[in-house]
Amino acid sequence: MAAVTVENASFWYPVYDVTGRSLKVSMMRLLGSGAGEGVVEVQALSDVSLELKDGDRLGLIGRNGAGKSTLLKVLAGLLHPQRGKIKIRGRRIALISRGIGIHPELSGYRNIELPMRLLGANEAEISRAKEEVPVWSGLGDFIHLPVRTYSDGMRARLLFAICTAIRGEVLIMDEWLSAGDADFVHKAQLRLNEMLDTTKIVVLSSHSLEIIRSICNLVCWMEHGRIVMVGPTQEVLAAYLQGVQRPLQGADRRISIG
């Protein structure tokens, strides 16, 4: 059984200015030269709690800067919240960005192994992908040409095929289903559904309510790094659509300097 638990997680990004990255300047500050800290803190998540179990497909919605991506990266294990706890049970696959590990000088075929290894694939998955990706992507002989010679659509097909060749129990993904011709979108949808069907827990961040509606059975609405509402898709989306009509009150995020 897979599970995702987030307990009162808070996270803030330190944003360093140029002097904040210098050891010399930092040492001088320690010696009390009285200059500013060189670090601005941006609160990205405040007191977020979530609990997901098998069969949950959670969609994260909210405006830009609401904390969706940060929460996604926290769940992916890329960011560690300064306060609170994260627990993930089950094999976690995080598809945050496409094209990591792809080298344009190498052929499509030679580009299958490394991205998959970086995502954490095992030997069986890699050898399966080496057979499956060239066929599914429909690249034909292009699979043996350097990726830099590919069109955007071909590149998208290759990346999509690679990313979806790995299966986990907990899937964390940013919205990245894009580009490619109409034929590809349909084909991609089928493959994505097949992937989602074999995954126990899905967390997806998207701006497209369309995608959220078609994939998720739960929605988490975020504003200013806080969860406004979590619940069944229809309920939360209805509230969200009503909510976004109202102009937002107050300052955007808490920024503390010093």
Next chain:
Amino acid sequence: MLGAIVDMGVGIARWRTSAAMAFQDIELRYKRSLLGPFWISASLVATMLALAFVFAEVFRQDFVDYIAFLGAGLLAWQLVLALVTEGCGAVIEHSAMLQNLRLPQSLIAGRLALRNAVIFAHNLVAVILVLLMFGVSFSPVALWALPGAMTILLFGYFAAIALSPICARFRDIPLVVQSLMQVIFFLTPIFWMPSAVSHRPMFTQANPFYHMIELVRAPLLGHEALAINWQVALWCCVGAAFAAVVVSSLTYKRISLWL
């Protein structure tokens, strides 16, 4: 502390990923040019020839003896230098990946060590060929250079884990280390003989890099490295490993904030 050690273990367990990255680095060098990594060897050989022609005269040494000493020393130094400078830049070099993937430091350090192991093999072949051309002969003792190089690689592996997060946080440190390595090059007997300072043994004995270089150089010159060389080099590895664990446990949760 425990979290950092687990993280390190995960990176070691995923050594195949490190290897895939390292061998891709080498493959790409061969793709771009026929000589591939031998370009690095070519510059090493050029340095070695130029220094040998001048300093054999300056120090009034027999040319063949001197070029063998210099060649073997530069070969080892090249490995140390590459590991330390690339180790400093490791997190910065992987910043795009680290923003999107969970990659332990040990996995990245593994890529670095394996890549440099292959480059060292290229350099070793090039230097031996050049020295054979000048009439230097090698005995089977020379094989001891391989465990010697492995010891340097082990040191570089841990040094990369320890240095790279600090260098990502404080961007002026790689520059400091770079200048330091330049100074160390002159302070270490590589182009000058340790016998020149035999009246002041601490000049060489207190320099850990001297001992590391001896592990590779001595066997290539036909005699085994001394027990003290091995002891110091291995203690350096232990020290670097300790530093790696300490730095990791202090930084592994925050590295993604420094990219």
